[in-house]
Structures are given as C-alpha cells and as structure tokens.
Amino acid sequence: MLVYLLIKGYTPFYAGLLSIIFLIIVTSFNKESRFNLVKIRDSLEIAARRTIKISPACACAGIILGVSTQTGIALKISSIILSVSGGILFFAICLIAVIAYLLGMGLPVTSAYLLIAILASPALVKLGVPMLVAHMIIFWFSQTSGFTPPVCLCAYTAAAISDGDPMLTGYKSFRLSMGIFLIPFLFAYSPIIFLAHNASFWQALWISVTALLGLICFNIGFEGFLSEKIKTIERIIFLICSILLYLPEYTSDAVGIIILLAIMGMRFTRNLSKNKLKSIANDSPPFK
Incomplete structure (x- = not known):
C-alpha cells in the first residue's frame, strides 16, 4: 500500500498515514493480529523511542x-x-x-x-x-x-x-x-554516456559496460572480498583495473579488461585446483 501510494505521487506523510489506517483495517479481521489498546500503546511507545534516534x-x-x-x-x-x-x-x-x-x-x-x-x-x-x-x-x-x-x-x-x-x-x-563517488567523474570525463557530442549508441553502451566493470572491480578491491577474502596484491590489482576501466580511453579499457580476465582466470584455476585436492582428500581411504 505504501509503495503504491508513493508511485501514484502522494507525499510520504500522506502515504504513511493512509498505510497505517489500511494496516489497522486489514489486521482487524484477524483476532491474533487485531489492534487493541495495549498494542496501540506499545506501538506508540516503540515509535517514540525510535524517533528519538532520528x-x-x-x-x-x-x-x-x-x-x-x-x-x-x-x-x-x-x-x-x-x-x-x-x-x-x-x-x-x-x-x-x-x-x-x-x-x-x-x-x-x-x-x-x-x-x-x-x-x-x-x-x-x-x-x-x-x-x-x-x-x-x-x-x-x-x-x-x-x-x-x-x-x-x-x-x-x-x-x-x-x-x-x-x-x-x-x-x-x-x-x-564508496563506489558511488566514482560515477560523477565518469559523467564529467565521458559525457558520451548521455549520447552527447553526436555519440553513437554503441559508444555509450561500451562506456556503460566498462564503467560497470570498473565499479565492480573497485568494490571488490575496496572490500577485499570475492566469494572469499582475497589477498592484498589481488585487491591492488582490482583497484588498478577499476582505474583503467574508468579512464575515457579505449586503450585503457582494453588493458583493464585483459588484466581483469587474467586475474579472474588465475583465481578460477587456483580454486579448481583446491577443489580437486579436496575431492582427492575426501575420496582417499583413511589411514589405519
């Protein structure tokens, strides 16, 4: 109800008020969820306590x-x-x-x-x-x-x-x-993404895809996690890839993609070897 009213253009205050009234009406049909004086008092108390934080x-x-x-x-x-x-x-x-x-x-x-x-x-x-x-x-x-x-x-x-x-x-x-702070620089140095300067659709699409890859690489490098905790050198490589993919040059994009494919291939090979070793260890008979 709340989302529907917001989509229809109602103000948040009006949508919230109508949603509360709608919630009270709907819950009144069920004995267990029906509001009574005690529940109303507790709800007002919880709302007041949470408002104090804001x-x-x-x-x-x-x-x-x-x-x-x-x-x-x-x-x-x-x-x-x-x-x-x-x-x-x-x-x-x-x-x-x-x-x-x-x-x-x-x-x-x-x-x-x-x-x-x-x-x-x-x-x-x-x-x-x-x-x-x-x-x-x-x-x-x-x-x-x-x-x-x-x-x-x-x-x-x-x-x-x-x-x-x-x-x-x-x-x-x-x-x-943190990655959200990189997007405005992409807008400024690659206005082609808005189909400006007589840019073609494919040029804008290419920049959008490389920017998305750069944002993913930045988040991986900044957080240091990709399905598992990654090494410091890998974090640095992912951050370098993000910079290369964000630069408004096709050459830097190509280099960034090559480095990204290389490190992802190395990680895939390493994880594959680990899984094989684990399967061999699990299949081998225990020592007596």
Missing part, C-alpha cells in the same frame, strides 16, 4: 540549512568552487562532493539536489561541463545525503527499524557505497 540528526540538518541560507554563504559557493579549484574540473568535482556531503546531511535526496544545484551548477557550466551532465553530477552526489555519517537519515531509519546501532549502520552503509 530527531538529533534532523535538528542538526536544520541548523546547517539555516546557517547556509541566513548568512549568505550559499550564494558565494559557486565562486568559491572556481577560485579554490583553480579552474581544474577534477578538483571542482571534489569540492562539490564535499559541499554535497556538508549541505546534504539530513536532507532528502530531492531537497539536497535542489539546494546543491542552485549553488554548484554554475561553476560546472563555466568549466565547460554540459548543463545535463552538471545536473547529473550534482544529483548523483546528492544521493549520498542518506548514508554519509555523521548525519545519514536513511541509515539511521534502517537502524531504528532493525534495532541496530545508528552510527555503525551509517559507517557500514558509507563503506559499502
């Missing part, structure tokens, strides 16, 4: 938003980005990531995007980034507002639902989503 984050987000708008610093951010970055696109994107991290704390994705787009998009456009690409970069960074600690409402809400530790959940979600 309220400080909302308060901090309000302070940040108020300071940035009332002091006028928000209007100067675009010029600050250009001056601090020295007109270098890479550093400008890094600064926008920091701004998105600070201003997006505690804000929903839409609110964070609208705020950061007003502040940072002029700087990207002045550096030669197409308008569509500039807004995609900002939109992508604004998605981090829900899982970047210390204020990450999505992670805190998930922790409240699962009775987990809010900070540990936030840091874990941040670590698992």
